[in-house]
Amino acid sequence: MRFFLFDRIISSVPGKEATGIKNVAAQEEFLIGHYPRRPVMPAPLIIESLAQLGGWAVTVATQYASLALMVKVNDLKVYGSAVPGDQILLHVVLQNINDFGAVISGTAQVAGTEILTVGSITYVLYTVPPEERKSLRQRYTSAAP
Amino acid sequence: MRRALLMRFLMIDRICELELGTRARGIKNITLNDDFLEEFFPGMPVFSPVIAAEAAAQLVSWAIIAARDFSVKPVITVVDSYQCTGHIRPGDQIEVRGAIDSLSEESGLAHGSLLVGGKPVLEIQHAVCYLYPLAELDPPERARLQFKNLYVPGAPLPEVPSTSDTPQAREQVPVRPLHWIDRILDQSTDTHITGIKNVTATEDYFNDHFPHKPVLPGVIIIQCMVSLAKHLADRLLAQSSGHERRAVLHRSDKIKFRMFVQPGDQLLMQAKLNQFADDRSLFTAQASVSGKNAASLRLEFDHVSRDEYLQRYYDL
Numbered sequence: 001m002r003f004f005l006f007d008r009i010i011s012s013v014p015g016k017e018a019t020g021i022k023n024v025a026a027q028e029e030f031l032i033g034h035y036p037r038r039p040v041m042p043a044p045l046i047i048e049s050l051a052q053l054g055g056w057a058v059t060v061a062t063q064y065a066s067l068a069l070m071v072k073v074n075d076l077k078v079y080g081s082a083v084p085g086d087q088i089l090l091h092v093v094l095q096n097i098n099d100f101g102a103v104i105s106g107t108a109q110v111a112g113t114e115i116l117t118v119g120s121i122t123y124v125l126y127t128v129p130p131e132e133r134k135s136l137r138q139r140y141t142s143a144a145p
Numbered sequence: 146m147r148r149a150l151l152m153r154f155l156m157i158d159r160i161c162e163l164e165l166g167t168r169a170r171g172i173k174n175i176t177l178n179d180d181f182l183e184e185f186f187p188g189m190p191v192f193s194p195v196i197a198a199e200a201a202a203q204l205v206s207w208a209i210i211a212a213r214d215f216s217v218k219p220v221i222t223v224v225d226s227y228q229c230t231g232h233i234r235p236g237d238q239i240e241v242r243g244a245i246d247s248l249s250e251e252s253g254l255a256h257g258s259l260l261v262g263g264k265p266v267l268e269i270q271h272a273v274c275y276l277y278p279l280a281e282l283d284p285p286e287r288a289r290l291q292f293k294n295l296y297v298p299g300a301p302l303p304e305v306p307s308t309s310d311t312p313q314a315r316e317q318v319p320v321r322p323l324h325w326i327d328r329i330l331d332q333s334t335d336t337h338i339t340g341i342k343n344v345t346a347t348e349d350y351f352n353d354h355f356p357h358k359p360v361l362p363g364v365i366i367i368q369c370m371v372s373l374a375k376h377l378a379d380r381l382l383a384q385s386s387g388h389e390r391r392a393v394l395h396r397s398d399k400i401k402f403r404m405f406v407q408p409g410d411q412l413l414m415q416a417k418l419n420q421f422a423d424d425r426s427l428f429t430a431q432a433s434v435s436g437k438n439a440a441s442l443r444l445e446f447d448h449v450s451r452d453e454y455l456q457r458y459y460d461l
Contacts, residue, residue: 004318023174023176024158025158025176025179026295027153029178037290053315056315056316084159084295085158085172085297087174087303
């Protein structure tokens, strides 16, 4: 199973925030058994969607010098759910970043209604070897629209 | 033995509007995790434009199944024409439209289209199906439950994004190449190509197509023949343009399915090149199982460079 939990960035301000999209499709493997009588995207995977988008924003903020590894999630609230056909609008705001770690906050919405928020996701930064930064930058920036 | 459910073959995510037996509109979401992503040029993953046709077929199918109170399921036999004018990218929401032109006790006639951002990307005209007893393919209570989850009356269709958005892919991610042909038997000439696909019970789409009777989906048969013909067209293009131009399916017509292809069958496919020019090629292709004609169609490919591809199919 592939594990790309956001599909697209729709806007971003490097060092500040990013907005992305996660499409929910009936075809997805995580819906098998969750639940047998009604497919619902598991809330922990929506956290992962926010964490992946936040990680993307952190890597961009460090100018491709670091990858972000999630270590802590605080103040999680789940208000609703996402089912096949829904498009989740993910929004993350970079709260803090230094040489060792970064903190973001995030919200997930479906059709204008908040379904999940996290007060903070904390990452430690993993340094990308200098010789690999160029190819990482290329991979992040050359993706066709 | 009960097969483990790994991958599905559910090509409609939501039905938003439904007039029983007449017309329907729905949504199909494309994710980066989709099993049917392919790349015509590197770094540009799109949802297989052939498999995409299944979305319209399944939507029409639901409109007929519900109209006949879950007693029948349509099985497609003839499609007059399929035309693809744009490719669908991960992150896109497809608006799927289906309309039923006529419906009798035994058969139906329908057409459908797919739109992304309000623009048509795929059109299917004059599709004939015959109605098969549902219970022989699918447990009716399962179909009822699926329909109950799918149908959200009055749910909004995908919005047309405002032009101020500048969508971009998250980053380049690897796309697994899809292997539709198991073996190419003969490509010694520049006009014919022959290959086989072995149909096996472990293929994932049989989980949903269909639970009681595994049948190779028609779009998969088309996809196999398209891949075979494309292989020959791309080889000829590499000789004449050095990989600069590639073949992209633009149109298919006179599509006929003549039998159920099932696990254990070996699909022998032959594509014949009828015309080859700088900008397009025309094929006729046929698939058979044990000497019996299983399916046939005509294919028209556009030959495009990367820039032409971006302009015509990708950057809509």
